[in-house]
Every structure is written in C-alpha cells, then in structure tokens.
Amino acid sequence: MPPKQPAPKAWPSSILYLTAPIYSPTITKDHLTALRTQDPTLPSINTTKGPSNLVKITPISSPTHPANGQSGLFASMDLKPGTFILQYLGEIHCSPDPRHSNPEDNIADTHSTSNYDLSLDRELGIGVDADKAGTEARFINDYRGVAERPNAEFKEIWDERRGERGMGVFVLPEGRKGKNKGIRKGEEILVSYGRGFWGARKDDGE
Incomplete structure (x- = not known):
C-alpha cells in the first residue's frame, strides 16, 4: 500500500487518495508485462502527481440531481474540447481471479458489484x-438526469510517468459538427457510464 498522500479538498477520509495505482494480488507478472507494453495507438500522457488544479469535488444539494446528497466533479477553469483532465487511478485487478481457476472454488469477485470499476483490458x-482508493475522477457522475449529453469520456492512455497503460478522463472532442464546445468553469464533468452499467443494476434491482 502506498503512503498516504495530501488529498484535495472535500476528499472523504474513508477513501485512500492515490498518486499511483495499487495492484491486487490477482495481477500476475504476465498481466504487468501486458500493461507495460506500449500501444502506439494510445494517447501518450505525461501524468502528474497530486490533486488536479483543473477540477474540484463539490457536494451536490439539488433535489433533482440523481446524486443529490453525494458529490460530483466540477471544472475549476474552462476546458477546451479534447483536453486531458486527469487520470482515473484505483486498484488494478483481474476478474475472475486467476488463482482460483476451478469453478468449484466459488470465490466471490468483490469488484463485480463495484460502482467504480472500469475495464482496462x-x-x-x-x-x-476506485471503490476504496482513487483520484478525483471517482466522483464523476453519469450525465443521465443531469444534462442532455455527456461532456467528457473515459479513454485508455499510455502513462509516460509510469511506463504503463492506464485510464484517463478527457473533455469530449468537438466532433464533426462542432457541437461539443468544451466544459466551462463551474460546470459538472459528466460521462456516460454505458448501457452495461445501468443494465446490470436494473437486473440487481429486479
């Protein structure tokens, strides 16, 4: 476990703030080799350590907001289309656990029900x-019920600082019709969690 780092304002004391990923015991040497083999098609980002000056965590108190009573991530300055905002860090893991390849082991996958788990490979x-440890990116909400469309997206990156693949958050590009104008200071950063996320939770609810 990495040493505790100075966290941004409004960071919950129960969550570990990260400046580098942590690795589950489920990650093997082969996994690390794959993650540390550069893919030239990925955007190469020189990531920085510590809190980002581009964003701020803000409690949400609007009764109409789906995350009312929780927090969201907001832009602290104007962000142009295509801008890299920050890295999404957390515990890098493998599911299912390769150490328990026998189905009869019946080992529960603790990440399968996490609301903060993104696919990397x-x-x-x-x-x-990023359920128990992460960066400000873990506070990004889905656009549904908040805005007509997302203004940001998750994209895989090559982390130059670590020499490893990772996940980043970007402002959506302008698009062919130039509809995406970037994110203005004070606006909430919103992504699409995807149909799979909501479909799984609908099934759980039923």
Missing part, C-alpha cells in the same frame, strides 16, 4: 477499481 480481464 477486456481480453485479459483487467480492471481498475
């Missing part, structure tokens, strides 16, 4: 889960 089953 679907073929290898590698994900990054």
Whole structure:
C-alpha cells in the first residue's frame, strides 16, 4: 500500500487518495508485462502527481440531481474540447481471479458489484477499481438526469510517468459538427457510464 498522500479538498477520509495505482494480488507478472507494453495507438500522457488544479469535488444539494446528497466533479477553469483532465487511478485487478481457476472454488469477485470499476483490458480481464482508493475522477457522475449529453469520456492512455497503460478522463472532442464546445468553469464533468452499467443494476434491482 502506498503512503498516504495530501488529498484535495472535500476528499472523504474513508477513501485512500492515490498518486499511483495499487495492484491486487490477482495481477500476475504476465498481466504487468501486458500493461507495460506500449500501444502506439494510445494517447501518450505525461501524468502528474497530486490533486488536479483543473477540477474540484463539490457536494451536490439539488433535489433533482440523481446524486443529490453525494458529490460530483466540477471544472475549476474552462476546458477546451479534447483536453486531458486527469487520470482515473484505483486498484488494478483481474476478474475472475486467476488463482482460483476451478469453478468449484466459488470465490466471490468483490469488484463485480463495484460502482467504480472500469475495464482496462477486456481480453485479459483487467480492471481498475476506485471503490476504496482513487483520484478525483471517482466522483464523476453519469450525465443521465443531469444534462442532455455527456461532456467528457473515459479513454485508455499510455502513462509516460509510469511506463504503463492506464485510464484517463478527457473533455469530449468537438466532433464533426462542432457541437461539443468544451466544459466551462463551474460546470459538472459528466460521462456516460454505458448501457452495461445501468443494465446490470436494473437486473440487481429486479
């Protein structure tokens, strides 16, 4: 476990603030080799340590907001289309656990129900889960019920500082019709969690 780092304002004391990913015991040497093999198609980002000056965590008190009573991530300055905002850090893990390949082991996957788990390599089953540790990016909400469309997106990156693949948050590009104008100072940063996220939770509710 990395040493505790100075956290941004409004950071919950129960969550570890990260400046580098942590690794689950489910991650093998082969997984690390795959993650540390550069893919030239990925955007290469020189990531920085510590709180980002581009964003701020803000409690939400609007009764109409789906995350009312929780927090969201807001832009602290104007962000142009295509801008890299910050890295999504957490616990890098493999699901299912390769140490328990026998189905009869019946080992529960603690990440399968996490609301903060993003896929990093679907073929290898590698994900990054910010449930218990992460960066400000873990506070990004889905656009549904808040805005007509998302203004940001998750994209895989090559982390130059660590020499490893990772997940980043970007302002949506302008698009062919130039509809995306960036994110203005004070606006909430919103992504699409995807149909799979909401479909799984609908099934759980039923």
